[in-house]
Amino acid sequence: MKVEVLCATMHQTDLSKYKEMNIQTDAIFSNQADRHEYNEENINNYNVKMITTRSRGVGKNRNIGLLYSSADILMFSDDDMIYMDGYEEGVAEAFRRLPDADMIIFHCLTNSNRGTPNINKITKVRLWNFMRYGTFSFVIKKEAILKYNLNFSQLFGGGCRYCAGEDNLFLRDALKKNLKVYSHPFTIASVNHGASTWFEGFNEKYFYDNGAWLQTAFPILKHLLVWYFILKFANRTDLGKIETYKLQYAGMKAFKKGLSYYEWKTEAVNCKQ
Known part of the structure; x- marks a missing residue:
């Protein structure tokens, strides 16, 4: 199984994020900046692309990453993540052990009191318990994206008309289309939840x-x-x-x-x- 990281980022001028994030697979950076540009390099024998546009909004840029993706397994990412060594094999093994899974939500560590859900065992994600998870923990088969025409809302999320919720809407759509979704305790990355680009308090x-x-x-x-x-x-x-x-x-x-x-x-x- 080929694995690819799709990272939404902003104002990048080069591909240094690839090493900063300890990515060890193919990767695509959807870069929001003030220019249009396409970069592609081979780093450690992995194919790394950066698509830079003036388009704003996290949903729109995640969709750009999807358009350029080519791997069997797609990992959605934010640029404040650092991936664990060996995450590729751990992800591939999880999908081998769960052959009916269309999508798996993996555990991530954080240094913030905003927190991420603590996943202790493999469980099915349902419509009554899906609102706990962030996009950075989503890993999905490319075939499921194509078959069920999944994409991210361009109205919700950072840089959009409404401040958040694109992750919940994506996962809700996946479940409503009867995708098999699991949560899994394998830790793929640590997430640095620093200052939010959209959250200004419960105002x-x-x-x-x-x-x-x-x-x-x-x-x-x-x-x-x-x-x-x-x-x-x-x-x-x-x-x-x-x-x-x-x-x-x-x-x-x-x-x-x-x-x-x-x-x-x-x-x-x-x-x-």
């Missing part, structure tokens, strides 16, 4: 964007899940419960109009004048 924009995400991810259960998020973050925000309730419903309604948080705020101000 107005966070809850508004969360409402937009609920509208597309859970159109039936959204009314129940609104309260789940109100109660979950009650002690982590300065906003009151009624305010976070209203913001999430505002996000749901404005999502149908295609309005970002800032456009919605502007519209609300204009209506008051």
Whole structure:
């Protein structure tokens, strides 16, 4: 099985990230910068590509990586990861032992209190427990991508209209299309969760964007899940419960109009004048 790492990154000028991240397979870097450029090099007998575009948004750039991918097994990556020695064989062995698996979510270490789920054993991922995982832990067969026409949302995630949620939407779509998805305790990398490019705290924009995400991810259960998020973050925000309730419903309604948080705020101000 041929394995390939697909890394979304920004403002790179060369392929030094390949060694910094301890990548030991073929790799594709989808680089968001202020130019258009294609680089390809052979590093340690592996094929390494970097596709640089002016396109912004993590989902769009992950999709660019998918378009250029050619391996049997694709590993989604962020550029703040450092891969473990021998990860290629560990990943390939996991797929050999789980021949029906279309996708496997692997364990990652982190030095941050934001954390990553601690995976202790092999389990099936279901629609009722899928929201725990980040894209950097996703590993999927290229054939599943092609067969089920999977891709990442360009509306959610860093650099997009709404701040996060593209990972959950991708995994939800995979499960709804009946892909066999497992979580696996093999550790593939460590992740340095430093300052986020999108997370500014549990503020107005966070809850508004969360409402937009609920509208597309859970159109039936959204009314129940609104309260789940109100109660979950009650002690982590300065906003009151009624305010976070209203913001999430505002996000749901404005999502149908295609309005970002800032456009919605502007519209609300204009209506008051």
